[in-house]
Amino acid sequence: MARRDASTPRTPNFRDWRAAVLHPPGPVAEALQRQLARLSIQTRILWPDLDAAGAEADVVFFDADLGHDQQFPWPAGGAPMPTVALVGSEAPGRLEWALAQRPCAHMTKPVGSGGVYSALVIASHAFAERRALQQDIAALSARLKGRTVVARALARLMAERGLDDAAAMRLLRGEAMDRGRTLEDQASALLAGPEAAARDRGGRRP
Amino acid sequence: MVRGFRHDYPIGLLYSTTGDYAAIGRDALDGALMALDEVNADPAFPFALRPLVENPGGVAERYRARCEDLTRRQGCRHVVGTITSLSRKEVIPVVEKHDALLWYIAPYEGFECCDNVIYLGACPNQHIVPMFHHVLPRHGTRAYLVGSNYIWGWETNRIARELLGQCGGEAVAERYLALGSEDVPRIVAEIAEKRPDFILSTLIGPSSYAFFRAIGALAAEDPAFKAERMPIVNCNLTECELGLIGEAGIGHLSAAVWFADLPEPHDPGFSARARARLGGDRPASAHLVGGYVAVRMLAECIRETGDDTIAAVRPVATGRRFDTPLGPLVVDPRTNHAALTPHLGRIAGPGRFEVVESARGPVAADPYLVDFAPERLAAAVRGARARRMEGG
Numbered sequence: 001m002a003r004r005d006a007s008t009p010r011t012p013n014f015r016d017w018r019a020a021v022l023h024p025p026g027p028v029a030e031a032l033q034r035q036l037a038r039l040s041i042q043t044r045i046l047w048p049d050l051d052a053a054g055a056e057a058d059v060v061f062f063d064a065d066l067g068h069d070q071q072f073p074w075p076a077g078g079a080p081m082p083t084v085a086l087v088g089s090e091a092p093g094r095l096e097w098a099l100a101q102r103p104c105a106h107m108t109k110p111v112g113s114g115g116v117y118s119a120l121v122i123a124s125h126a127f128a129e130r131r132a133l134q135q136d137i138a139a140l141s142a143r144l145k146g147r148t149v150v151a152r153a154l155a156r157l158m159a160e161r162g163l164d165d166a167a168a169m170r171l172l173r174g175e176a177m178d179r180g181r182t183l184e185d186q187a188s189a190l191l192a193g194p195e196a197a198a199r200d201r202g203g204r205r206p
Numbered sequence: 207m208v209r210g211f212r213h214d215y216p217i218g219l220l221y222s223t224t225g226d227y228a229a230i231g232r233d234a235l236d237g238a239l240m241a242l243d244e245v246n247a248d249p250a251f252p253f254a255l256r257p258l259v260e261n262p263g264g265v266a267e268r269y270r271a272r273c274e275d276l277t278r279r280q281g282c283r284h285v286v287g288t289i290t291s292l293s294r295k296e297v298i299p300v301v302e303k304h305d306a307l308l309w310y311i312a313p314y315e316g317f318e319c320c321d322n323v324i325y326l327g328a329c330p331n332q333h334i335v336p337m338f339h340h341v342l343p344r345h346g347t348r349a350y351l352v353g354s355n356y357i358w359g360w361e362t363n364r365i366a367r368e369l370l371g372q373c374g375g376e377a378v379a380e381r382y383l384a385l386g387s388e389d390v391p392r393i394v395a396e397i398a399e400k401r402p403d404f405i406l407s408t409l410i411g412p413s414s415y416a417f418f419r420a421i422g423a424l425a426a427e428d429p430a431f432k433a434e435r436m437p438i439v440n441c442n443l444t445e446c447e448l449g450l451i452g453e454a455g456i457g458h459l460s461a462a463v464w465f466a467d468l469p470e471p472h473d474p475g476f477s478a479r480a481r482a483r484l485g486g487d488r489p490a491s492a493h494l495v496g497g498y499v500a501v502r503m504l505a506e507c508i509r510e511t512g513d514d515t516i517a518a519v520r521p522v523a524t525g526r527r528f529d530t531p532l533g534p535l536v537v538d539p540r541t542n543h544a545a546l547t548p549h550l551g552r553i554a555g556p557g558r559f560e561v562v563e564s565a566r567g568p569v570a571a572d573p574y575l576v577d578f579a580p581e582r583l584a585a586a587v588r589g590a591r592a593r594r595m596e597g598g
Contacts, residue, residue, distance in 0.1 A: 008371025009364050015576050038319050038541050040576045112302065113321040117574060 012121045015040040020054035022046050022071060023063040023086055028111050032061060032086075035116035057081060059123065064098035064106075065089050077102035082127035084119050086111070104130070146184030153187035214254040215514045217242065217501065218276035218306075220287025220297070225264020226386045226411035230289050230493050233446040234311060235259065237490075237497030238286050240483050245505040255505060258282060262293070264411075269296040277304040283514050284309065286500045289493075290410070291315060291357045298323065307516045309504065311496030313442045313462075315361035316573040322516070324523055325543040326500055326535075328463050330365050331572040333441040334406075336548040337461040338369050339583055340563050341439055343590030346403030347375020352393055352417065353408030355382035362408045362441060365575070372580035373587040378402050383409060388416035394424055401430065405438045414443070415450045422454030433457025433553075444491035448557045455553040463546040464492040464532055465559045476531040489557040499530045533568065543571030 019041050023029045029045045036043045046054045047063075048071060054060070055073045059081055062071075065088040069076050077100055085103035087095070098106070104123035107115050150172070157168040176186035219238050221231035239257060246254045258280050262268035269288065276282045277300060285301060286309040288294040294310055301308045301322040308323045316329035347370055353359025359382060367377050378400045381393050390413070397405065409417050421438060425431040434457055443460035466489050470477055476498075480490040503523060511518040524539035537544045545568035551559030572578065 007367070009368045011365070011368060011575050011578055013576060013578065034540075035319070038576075039574050113319055117317065 012124070014058075014120055014124075017041045017058040018056075019043045019059050019061065020046055020050060020057035021061045022050050022054070022067070023061065024048075024066065028086065028109050031111040031113075032116060035111070035113070039117065039120070059084065059120065061086055061107075062101065062103075063088075064094055065109075067097065067101075069100075072101075076100045082120075082123035084123050143184070146182075146187070149184055149191060150187040153190045156190065212252065212254045214256045215284075215508060216256045216258050216276075216280055216282045217504070218273070218280070218282035218285035218287065219257050219259045220262065220269065220273055220276065220285050221259075221289065221497075222264040222293075223261050225262075227264055227289055229411075229446045229450060230312070230444070231261075231264075233444070233491050233493040234287075234289065234497040236484065237480075237494035237499075238501045239497075240480065240494075241498040241501035241505070244479075245502070251505055251509055253508060255501070260287075266290070266292045266296055269293040270300055273297045273300040277301065277306045282306060283516060284504055284519070286311070286497060286504070288312070294323075295357075305516055307519060309500035311493065311500050315358055315365075316575065317361070319541045319543070319573055321520075321542065323542060324500070324503075324520075324537060325541070325571065325573070326496055326503075326537075326546075328441075328461070328546050328548065329543060329571050329573045330362065331575060331578065332463070332546050332548050332569050333461040334362055334365055335369070335578075335583075336563075336565060336569075337439055337441060337459070337550060338366070339586060340550050341404055341437070341459065342369070342373055342375070342583060342587050345437065347373045347587060348378050348403045349375065350397050350400060350402035350405045351377050351380040351408075352405060353382055354385050354410045354413055356385065358410070358442075359408035363406065366406050369580050369583055373584045375403075375587075383413045385410070386412055388412055390417045390420045393417070394420040397421070398424055398428070398431070402436065404436055407438050407440050408442075410442070414440075414447070418451045418454040418458070444493055445489040445557050445559065446491040446493055448489075448553060448559075451553075456555065458553050459550060459562075460553070460559065461548055461550050462492040462559075463548065464495045465549055465551045465561050466490050467551065467554075467559050467561045468549065468564075470531065472529060472533045473531040487557060495531050499528075499532055499535065502530065503528050503535070536568070538570060541571055541573055543573055545570045 019036050021029050021032050021043055024047045025045055033043045033045060044054060050072055060079060061084045064085045082104040083101060085098040085106040086109055087098065087106050088109040104126035105119045107119050153172060154165060154168045157163055157171060158165060172186060173183060176183050219235055221235040222228060223231045223235055242255045242257055245251050258276055260272040260276060262272050273285055276285055284307050288297055288310060289312045291314050297308055298320050310323050311326045313328040313333050349366060349370055351363040351366055353363055363380055370377055379396055383389060407414060407417060421431065438458040440460040444462050445466055448455055466477060477490060480494065506528060507519040507522040508514050510522050524537045524542060528535045533547060535544055547568050548565045549561050550563045552562050554560040
């Protein structure tokens, strides 16, 4: 197989993507559609509401001038795909509303012959980065929550068996490894009840 | 010839016939003027084209004002011109503002589709991709990338790195020279040290000529650096610059959409007419043909619609087939880019390429590389490697 080192660039490609353009029909929507067609992207122009198929598009362009929350089937800012704001009016109220949608990129109106490709490259990159950050945050939160559980489990082992903290940790870790569980899961199991804890202890005794 | 009542249409010709890439500008301009004279002398065209020639001297900052003058003051709705991407990007806002049409004939790096430009030059899937399909299986995948320091070199080299990486190869170095610089010794020293399989050059003008000569001197010392072993590969070199390179060019490669060496089934008289016009030993080139084709197409569009507004001309330009010295030519209305037949030429002697490979027919332009498939090239390279192994 061909080797590909980390420094090999990859040309962004959006072939066969589906785009929804949530914008009143007219020159802006048509210019977008023309540019998207050049990238082999299928486009649907929708107004005033994003329909079910539009809500499953790979990217949504939305009008920041006339847009409102009720057009989207998700809570403001919760789009499950990259979104691009189409900004005409630069009035701060309109920009506030557009920002609340958490767009990944924006284009200014009128739309001419260019701009869509860079908006797509930026939006898809920003969306992927945001996703990765959200996953990191979720993983860290889970671990943070787990830490309290572990602390409580250790405290219980220390109290019930008269162990010091290091010995309690060794015991908990050993039990987690025996059962192929994470430390946090084993701690939760231990805390699940005196019966569970007793059974676990019983199980380990010869 | 006196043309009593024929309407005439002003046509802007915006080429640098002095400065760093003057040789290319001169060819493009001469091709455009050749077509213009033919149209004006041909009673089949019930109008005349009036050329308004501007020479920005290769200075990027001058293009905008010159184009502004052509479109706003002189009333040109069509400008045939610009060679470098730097100058094209300068001109685009002007043609957009005045709703004029730029006819662009040079190879470029793609990723652009302006409604006010007709692209008759090759984009990457029509130059570097077919060139790499030829070169990588034959010479290898360790390339040295050298270019003039602007967008043409940067983006072409980026595509090169992507192709090389997919084939398990690498760019052993990527170096740039300022436009016009002839400071090539350090680059040549590095090439002597790194011994790449081939060199991709996106140098233009005097930088390119100096580089060829320096590599020629290196090859004279060590045959490992001769063109047949380590070719310099270009995507924009045509006959018009061979005289400036001289003997040092022989054996090196270029991709172009036309070479004088090609048979000419499409316009049998073209080369003879070009020779008669250019005189002496001066060969025609893809740049000359490009200028010619642009003006000829424009004239046919005006004849068909009776109007030179871009609202009238563009649908015709992108809506039918044109018989040209490049062969039957079609411009895709989605992208405004022409389908072109890539050819690869090897410099064979003074002013002459021999064609070593041609695509079977016109290749649709893919300016955003939507149908880019580096894995096809990787498979070809693996196949060639396997055959070499079998062959011992």
